[in-house]
Amino acid sequence: MDALVAHYHEVGLKGRNREFFEETLARNLKRSLRGTGYKRIRRGFGRLAIDLQERAEVDEAALRASRVFGIANIGAGKRVEPNLEAIAQGALELMLAEPFASFSVRARRSYSSVGLSSREINVDVGQRIKDATGARVDLKDPEATAYIELFGDSAIVYRRRIRGPGGLPVGVSGRMLALLSGGIDSPVAAWRMMRRGTEVELVHFHGQPFTDPSSVRQAVELSQMLASYHLAVTLHLVPLADAQREIVLSSPSGLRVVLYRRMMMRIASVLASDRGLQALITGDSLGQVASQTIENLQAVEASVPSMQVIRPLVGMDKLEIIHDARGIGTYEISTRKHQDCCVLFEPRSPTTKARPAEVNAAEAELDLDTMVGKALAGLETRVLELPDPA
Incomplete structure (x- = not known):
C-alpha cells in the first residue's frame, strides 16, 4: 500500500x-x-x-x-x-x-x-x-x-x-471557545462545532483546592481525543473555587448553580475576547437538568450580552448525545468518576426558573470584576498536539 x-x-x-x-x-x-x-x-x-x-x-x-x-x-x-x-x-x-x-x-x-x-x-x-x-x-x-x-x-x-467525519475543514468558520466539563455533553458540542469548520479552543473550570485534580486530568484526556480530529487543541484551565465560595457566602442557595454558570460565562467571555475568539460554545441540552430549563439558559446567557453563545446540542436528547460520544471516542473518558466543580457546594434544591430580578439582586452583593480577574490570574494554558507515530 x-x-x-x-x-x-x-x-x-x-x-x-x-x-x-x-x-x-x-x-x-x-x-x-x-x-x-x-x-x-x-x-x-x-x-x-x-x-x-x-x-x-x-x-x-x-x-x-x-x-x-x-x-x-x-x-x-x-x-x-x-x-x-x-x-x-x-x-x-x-x-x-x-x-x-x-x-x-x-x-x-x-x-x-x-x-x-x-x-x-x-x-x-x-x-x-x-x-x-x-x-x-x-x-x-x-x-x-x-x-x-x-x-x-x-x-x-x-x-x-x-x-470520515464529513463536515467542513477546520479553519473556514471562525474561531470559538468551548466550555469543557469532564462530562459527556460538552466534548460532543465542541466536536460538532469543529465539524462545522470552526477552530475551537477549550476552557475547563476546576474546583481545586477544594476538589482533587481528577477533573483536570479528565479535561486533558478529552482534549487529547479532540486533538486527534482538530490536529491541535488549546486548553485553558481556570480555578473557580474562590468564586464559588464567594457565591455560597452571600447568595441564596437555590441560585448557586445559575450564579456559578454566569460566572463561568463571564470568565470565558473575557478569555475569548483576549484570544480573539468570536463566540462561546456550551453543551446545553434543553430540559436535561435543572440548569438547562429555558429560564435558566436565558439567565445564564444574559451574563454575556456582547458575546454570541452557540449550543449545538440544544435539541438533542441524552441517548443521541451518548451515541455521538461513543462514535468520537470521548464516552469512555467522560464516564469516569471525577470531581466536577459544579457539584462543589451544590444546593439540595436548585431553582429551575431563575428570575432576572433575583439574579441581579444576588450578584449586586458580589464584586464580579474582582472575582473574574482573580480567576483569570490563576489561568493555565496548555497546547495539546497530535503526536507523531511511535
Whole structure:
C-alpha cells in the first residue's frame, strides 16, 4: 500500500470559494499526516490523492486522514501505471487477498491518459476478477468492491474505505471557545462545532483546592481525543473555587448553580475576547437538568450580552448525545468518576426558573470584576498536539 484517496464531503458543493475550502482541507491533511511518511497531495475533481513513501505508516496515515473534518471517506490502496493492464493487475491482486462471494468494480476518472471510459474499465476489470474468482457481480450490495481512481499520470486501486467525519475543514468558520466539563455533553458540542469548520479552543473550570485534580486530568484526556480530529487543541484551565465560595457566602442557595454558570460565562467571555475568539460554545441540552430549563439558559446567557453563545446540542436528547460520544471516542473518558466543580457546594434544591430580578439582586452583593480577574490570574494554558507515530 502506498497511496490514499480522500473524498470530500460538503466541500464539493461549494461554488466560487471552493478553492479556498479545498486548500484548507489539503493543508489540514498535511498537518494530520505529519510523521507518517506522506510525499505529496494532489488535487482531483472532488477528491485528493495522497502519495506515501515506501516505508510509510499506511494504517496510521489512513486513520489520521479519516479523522480530518471535511473528509467523507478515505481509501487505502496502491499506485499503478495509468493503463488498463496495470490497473487490472493491481485490482486483481487486492481482490484476491481476501475471499468474497460477490463484488463490484467502481472506476472514476477526472483526467487521465487512459483512452477508456469509466464504464469500459469497470467491465474489463470486472470480467477479469470474475474469471479469476468465480464470484458473481452485484452492483447493489456487493461483499467486496474494487475501487479505481485515475489521476492523470497514475491510478490508485483500493478495496478498503474508511468513513470520515464529513463536515467542513477546520479553519473556514471562525474561531470559538468551548466550555469543557469532564462530562459527556460538552466534548460532543465542541466536536460538532469543529465539524462545522470552526477552530475551537477549550476552557475547563476546576474546583481545586477544594476538589482533587481528577477533573483536570479528565479535561486533558478529552482534549487529547479532540486533538486527534482538530490536529491541535488549546486548553485553558481556570480555578473557580474562590468564586464559588464567594457565591455560597452571600447568595441564596437555590441560585448557586445559575450564579456559578454566569460566572463561568463571564470568565470565558473575557478569555475569548483576549484570544480573539468570536463566540462561546456550551453543551446545553434543553430540559436535561435543572440548569438547562429555558429560564435558566436565558439567565445564564444574559451574563454575556456582547458575546454570541452557540449550543449545538440544544435539541438533542441524552441517548443521541451518548451515541455521538461513543462514535468520537470521548464516552469512555467522560464516564469516569471525577470531581466536577459544579457539584462543589451544590444546593439540595436548585431553582429551575431563575428570575432576572433575583439574579441581579444576588450578584449586586458580589464584586464580579474582582472575582473574574482573580480567576483569570490563576489561568493555565496548555497546547495539546497530535503526536507523531511511535
